[in-house]
Amino acid sequence: MADEITEEVTEEQVVIAPETMTAAKKLMGKRFQFVTDPDATLIRLARLGVRYIARDMTKCPERYEQTPETEEPPQVEPLDPLDILRKEHQLPSLPQVFLDLQRAINGKSTSADNLAAIISQDPSLTAFLLRMVNSAFYSLPQPVDTISRAVTVIGVNQLSTLAVGTSVMSLFKDVPAEVLDMEQFWKHSITCGLVARRLCRTLGKGEPERAFVAGLLHDIGLLILLKAEPERAAGVMKHAKAKDVLLWKEEKELLGFDHATLGGMLLRKWNFPFVLVSAVLEHHQPKREQKEPEAALVHCAETIATALGIGSSGEFFVQPPNPEVWASMNLSPDRMEEMIEDLDEELEEAFTILLDQ
The missing domain is CATH 1.10.3210.10 (Hypothetical protein af1432)
Structure with missing residues (x-):
């Protein structure tokens, strides 16, 4: 598939050397090795991928340095999940606000006020959601400065799902x-x-x-x-x-x-x-x-x-x-x-x- 990939040598003011573009094409060809019968859309995706990877290779070449393995992989025993x-x-351990939000999502009569009250108990979650709502993620015409307003604009189910999902990130x-x-x-x-x-x-x-x-x-x-x-x-x-x-x-x-x-x-x-x-x-x-x-x-x-x-x-x-x-x-x-x-x-x-x- 690598032979079907062609691209410009400049991307968003990042000058990409010809050898970097060649390396990116080679890498993409290997990444797609299990895609055995690509359609035209997958071929276009691969070309877009070359552009992204060549740009990243130029900015962060250390990320693509290969360290050869000197040891055999260890034996791995099966496991019951x-x-x-x-x-x-x-x-x-799940924080209390997470558990409260879960109950709110699964409840049939959660109101905008109930959800706003739950989220407002956690200042960091409140600040995060307000940043998210006021970002390009939503591109709202007017800024939103309270969780109550965010719930009204975005919706109870939508904001509660977003709050629960993103709060999981802090657990790891x-x-x-x-x-x-x-x-x-x-x-x-x-x-x-x-x-x-x-x-x-x-x-x-x-x-x-x-x-x-x-x-x-x-x-x-x-x-x-x-x-x-x-x-x-x-x-x-x-x-x-x-x-x-x-x-x-x-x-x-x-x-x-x-x-x-x-x-x-x-x-x-x-x-x-x-x-x-x-x-x-x-x-x-x-x-x-x-x-x-x-x-x-x-x-x-x-x-x-x-x-x-x-x-x-x-x-x-x-x-x-x-x-x-x-x-x-x-x-x-x-x-x-x-x-x-x-x-x-x-x-x-x-x-x-x-x-x-």
Whole structure:
């Protein structure tokens, strides 16, 4: 597929050397190696990805330095995911505001005043949500200065979903940095969430905030695995890298389950809405009969986010999208380019807000 990728040598005032563009094309060709029959939209996506990666290579060349492995990957024993979820001390403790918000989401008669009162108990969450509401994420015509007003403008369900989803990010501060760069992990997750949200709006299916949160949390199972079983998780990553295979498939091979399964189980344990549980559970393998669109949106958003190379979840390769699900997005090459065209500004603002919590 690499032969089909061509690009300019200058991107947004960043001068890209010809050898950097060549390296970016080579890298993208390898990333797409499991996409065996790309359509015109996937080919356009790969070209866009080359542009993003070449620019990043120019700005941060150290990120692309290869360190050869000198040791054989360790043996990895299978594991029952229920064993992880049964050990409460290994799971992040949920703050009270999170539990209150969960009850509000699941309640049938939550009012705007009730939700505003819950959120206002947590000053940092209040400040964060106001920044989010006043950002390019919503592009509202007038500034919003109170949570009550935010609830009125955005909606009870939408704001509560956003509050619960984003508050999860603060629960994973102690994942080993030598195994996974958490800033890069969340950049990938935020990108996936924003792309899922854009797909949602483009198709007119689902709820944008729900799609965003589903994308934001799609790899949460990987974080739980890293917290609960860091040696096993690191071992699986080393095996996947050594074999040049998809990470989630190697997880199934060695552990007996993948991070999508564990993430879905965790969100179920935390009483998340079923639509978010299923979106996380199925983001690698969406079910055909799924009525809610979020799983399909996140599945395709992950393909796009990984191809653009923004951040990293630990997965190197672009997952080949399910052909039926990909076709259901109705993305022509031009439509793909339009959707990605002004993504940078929204991403930078989202990174600033979400990663400074």
